[in-house]
Amino acid sequence: MAAIRLAIVGVGKIARDQHLPAIAADPRFELAALVSRSDAHADGVPTFPTLDALLADGPPVDAVALCTPPQVRYDLAHQALRAGLHVFLEKPPGATVAEVAALQAEADAAGRTLFASWHSRFAAGVERAEAWLADKTITGVTITWREDVRVWHPGQHWIWQAGGLGVFDPGINALSIATQILPWQFFLTEAVLERPANCASPIAARITFRSGDGVPVEADFDFRQTGPQSWDIAVETEAGPLLLREGGAVLVLDGQESRAPDREYPGLYARFAELVEAGRSEADVRPLQLVADAFLRGEIRTVEEFHD
Amino acid sequence: MAAIRLAIVGVGKIARDQHLPAIAADPRFELAALVSRSDAHADGVPTFPTLDALLADGPPVDAVALCTPPQVRYDLAHQALRAGLHVFLEKPPGATVAEVAALQAEADAAGRTLFASWHSRFAAGVERAEAWLADKTITGVTITWREDVRVWHPGQHWIWQAGGLGVFDPGINALSIATQILPWQFFLTEAVLERPANCASPIAARITFRSGDGVPVEADFDFRQTGPQSWDIAVETEAGPLLLREGGAVLVLDGQESRAPDREYPGLYARFAELVEAGRSEADVRPLQLVADAFLRGEIRTVEEFHD
Numbered sequence: 092m093a094a095i096r097l098a099i100v101g102v103g104k105i106a107r108d109q110h111l112p113a114i115a116a117d118p119r120f121e122l123a124a125l126v127s128r129s130d131a132h133a134d135g136v137p138t139f140p141t142l143d144a145l146l147a148d149g150p151p152v153d154a155v156a157l158c159t160p161p162q163v164r165y166d167l168a169h170q171a172l173r174a175g176l177h178v179f180l181e182k183p184p185g186a187t188v189a190e191v192a193a194l195q196a197e198a199d200a201a202g203r204t205l206f207a208s209w210h211s212r213f214a215a216g217v218e219r220a221e222a223w224l225a226d227k228t229i230t231g232v233t234i235t236w237r238e239d240v241r242v243w244h245p246g247q248h249w250i251w252q253a254g255g256l257g258v259f260d261p262g263i264n265a266l267s268i269a270t271q272i273l274p275w276q277f278f279l280t281e282a283v284l285e286r287p288a289n290c291a292s293p294i295a296a297r298i299t300f301r302s303g304d305g306v307p308v309e310a311d312f313d314f315r316q317t318g319p320q321s322w323d324i325a326v327e328t329e330a331g332p333l334l335l336r337e338g339g340a341v342l343v344l345d346g347q348e349s350r351a352p353d354r355e356y357p358g359l360y361a362r363f364a365e366l367v368e369a370g371r372s373e374a375d376v377r378p379l380q381l382v383a384d385a386f387l388r389g390e391i392r393t394v395e396e397f398h399d
Numbered sequence: 400m401a402a403i404r405l406a407i408v409g410v411g412k413i414a415r416d417q418h419l420p421a422i423a424a425d426p427r428f429e430l431a432a433l434v435s436r437s438d439a440h441a442d443g444v445p446t447f448p449t450l451d452a453l454l455a456d457g458p459p460v461d462a463v464a465l466c467t468p469p470q471v472r473y474d475l476a477h478q479a480l481r482a483g484l485h486v487f488l489e490k491p492p493g494a495t496v497a498e499v500a501a502l503q504a505e506a507d508a509a510g511r512t513l514f515a516s517w518h519s520r521f522a523a524g525v526e527r528a529e530a531w532l533a534d535k536t537i538t539g540v541t542i543t544w545r546e547d548v549r550v551w552h553p554g555q556h557w558i559w560q561a562g563g564l565g566v567f568d569p570g571i572n573a574l575s576i577a578t579q580i581l582p583w584q585f586f587l588t589e590a591v592l593e594r595p596a597n598c599a600s601p602i603a604a605r606i607t608f609r610s611g612d613g614v615p616v617e618a619d620f621d622f623r624q625t626g627p628q629s630w631d632i633a634v635e636t637e638a639g640p641l642l643l644r645e646g647g648a649v650l651v652l653d654g655q656e657s658r659a660p661d662r663e664y665p666g667l668y669a670r671f672a673e674l675v676e677a678g679r680s681e682a683d684v685r686p687l688q689l690v691a692d693a694f695l696r697g698e699i700r701t702v703e704e705f706h707d
Contacts, residue, residue: 165586169611187692188496189586189685193611196584253590254696276504278473278497282561291698303477303501377497383691384495388562390599391699 092368094121095177098152100142100167101159102131104247105181109210110156113356119364123152142167146174154204154367157181160249161256165190168205172197177204177367179359183263183379184208186254195374204366207374209267213358214339215351220326221272223344227328232273232308235323236265237316240294246399250292257292259382261322262312266378268324268339275302279381282389287397294397298385400676402429403485406460408450408475409467410439412555413489417518418464421664427672431460450475454482462512462675465489468557469564473498476513480505485512485675487667491571491687492516494562503682512674515682517575521666522647523659528634529580531652535636540581540616543631544573545624548602554707558600565600567690569630570620574686576632576647583610587689590697595705602705606693 097120099106111133114120125131125138126145132138139145145152154177157164161183168178168185178198184207185191191207198205211217238261240250249255256263269277277300284293294315300308322338334343341350366373405428407414419441422428433439433446434453440446447453453460462485465472469491476486486506492515493499499515506513519525546569548558557563564571577585585608592601602623608616630646642651649658674681 187587187696189584189688189692192688193584193586197611253698276497276501278501279495303505380497380500380691383688383695384497386694387691388495390561 092119094119095364095367096121096123096151096153098124098126098145098149098155100126100155100157102127102129103158106158109356110158113360116357117360117364120360124149142170146170153177154179154363161186162249162252162254165194168194169197172201172203172205175201175203177206179206179208179363180374182207182209182267183256183260183382184374184376185379188376188379188383191374191376191379195372198372202370204363204370205372205374206363206366207376208359208363209264209375209378210355210359211264211268211339212271213355213362214268214335215354216335216342216349217268217271217339219342219349220333220335220339223333224272224326224328225274227330229273229306229326229328231306231327232269233325234265234269234308234310235321235325236262237311237313237321239317239320240314241399248399251290251397253291255292256382257286257290258294258296258312258314259292259385261314262296262310263378263382264338265310265312265322265324266381268335269308270375270377270381272324272326272335273302273308275304275306277302277306277308279384279388282385284385284389284391285394286391287395288393289396293391294394296385296389298389300381400427402427403672403675404429404431404459404461406432406434406453406457406463408434408463408465410435410437411466414466417664418466421668424665425668425672428668432457450478454478461485462487462671469494470557470560470562473502476502477505480509480511480513483509483511485514487514487516487671488682490515490517490575491564491568491690492682492684493687496684496687496691499682499684499687503680506680510678512671512678513680513682514671514674515684516667516671517572517683517686518663518667519572519576519647520579521663521670522576522643523662524643524650524657525576525579525647527650527652527657528641528643528647531641532580532634532636533582535638537581537614537634537636539614539635540577541633542573542577542616542618543629543633544570545619545621545629547625547628548622549707556707559598559705561599563600564690565594565598566603566620566622567601567693569622570604570618571686571690572646573618573620573630573632574689576643577616578683578685578689580632580634580643581616583612583614585610585614585616587692587696590693592693592697592699593702594699595703596701597704601699602702604693604697606697608689
């Protein structure tokens with residue numbers, strides 16, 4: 092297969108830190124162009140101010156990776172699918188669940204790949220956790236996802252706007268892992284969302300989910316964590332505990348800790364290449380669905396203003 | 400086929416006004432029991448305080464119609480499916496989208512029918528509207544759903560609690576019609592929800608949806624409408640306008656108004672009987688999905704307190 096000629100749309104922190112290195116290291120991809128309103132550039136690759144400009148005047152491309160904020164992702168994906176391109180959606184795949192369903196229908200009609208990428212599912216410990224849990228009797232799950240927004244999302248104002256998800260922007264990573272490793276579906280029964288008086292999105296959330304049989308899944312999401320940061324999923328089973336730490340990078344099982352180098356974005360691009368080659372899509376909306384349900388069902392409490 | 404022996408769980412206003420008469424008039428159903436914490440009764444039919452009590456001590460039943468508030472519907476449906484019963488869910492089918500997906504998986508595993516009933520889809524004008532619109536070029540849709548909550552939901556405190564949906568309780572009826580009659584998917588781009596300072600749910604909402612191709616669908620939901628009430632969907636097409644009025648009961652096409660008697664609940668039960676006989680389920684979550692997206696994406700404005 093010839094390399095997939097790829098354009099990155101939206102060259103912010105995540106594109107520079109993760110996408111560009113992953114693409115450079117994967118021979119199945121060839122970086123063909125950037126689309127950015129800023130002066131982003133990469134060696135030997137042209138930059139266009141808009142996707143329109145790329146499609147009109149740029150080199151041929153087979154696929155786009157959309158790394159813009161979720162609020163504008165639909166139109167770009169729609170336009171790219173129309174132009175016959177495969178589409179890789181940075182997480183979350185859209186600002187609403189229904190728009191992702193609409194994109195899936197469009198991708199199917201166009202015979203193109205739509206990939207809703209959940210990078211945390213490619214964390215080093217996730218695959219083994221899923222395999223180990225498959226036949227276990229689980230009695231409870233605790234998700235603790237507490238980080239300092241000022242460190243990890245400096246100046247990202249879109250995160251505080253309506254549709255920007257607030258603390259669910261990292262929290263949805265935990266949900267993307269939980270929906271992958273737990274052998275049953277779960278849904279929300281109670282949620283309290285804390286929203287700063289000057290923001291549209293929550294800065295913290297405590298959520299109780301459960302399985303159909305009543306196994307509790309408790310989630311604690313907080314953007315105000317200074318000092319040590321927590322990205323942990325603890326699963327209690329009748330065969331002992333399983334712990335995923337550091338966002339899934341570290342697996343602790345039978346008291347043994349295993350850790351492997353970060354391969355999340357390389358893993359995502361490997362999966363995207365497989366999907367394109369197989370002519371298939373993968374756009375699991377469940378993590379976003381659970382977040383939408385939290386907004387639908389949750390009680391909102393106003394807390395003190397947040398200033399970056 | 401022998402009559403389906405049915406129990407109604409939750410004997411409130413909607414059960415008395417709609418379910419009991421529809422069941423009495425349909426020979427495919429036999430009312431076998433009521434489940435109610437109050438002193439609800441129907442001629443010659445036993446009443447049980449809980450579904451547990453019915454299952455333990457009651458007459459045999461084949462199906463349940465769940466007419467309780469949505470916040471408690473999942474557990475009842477789960478229990479009923481476990482007991483081998485078919486399940487009819489009053490709208491909305493649950494307090495979250497994910498729990499309805501979980502129920503569908505349980506119904507499939509149990510080989511039982513799950514029916515998420517959207518009564519407005521059985522309003523007299525809906526089927527003809529859907530057929531007429533199928534091949535039209537639509538240029539815009541306006542949904543106006545404005546009613547007086549004090550008239551239509553007196554004392555229904557659950558509607559104001561988290562998960563009770565507020566103005567989306569009637570608004571979701573409009574969305575159940577729109578998702579049925581419009582020949583394409585649509586999704587939300589902007590929403591403003593007005594929430595009384597003393598309530599968890601909105602009293603009004605203005606929402607802009609659109610199709611993939613950008614056709615606007617504007618919705619105006621308001622619970623504070625006194626005087627004339629509006630439950631209208633107006634569709635502009637290149638072949639002229641289509642108007643559904645009075646919640647879908649009246650269809651106006653080519654200047655001709657057609658109206659037929661209300662058969663919504665008889666239609667629902669006829670459909671439920673067909674599904675049970677065919678061994679199939681029908682649990683379209685799209686209307687609830689659009690509401691969850693409105694909470695996810697919408698801007699919330701606090702407005703004056705509401706007192707019933």
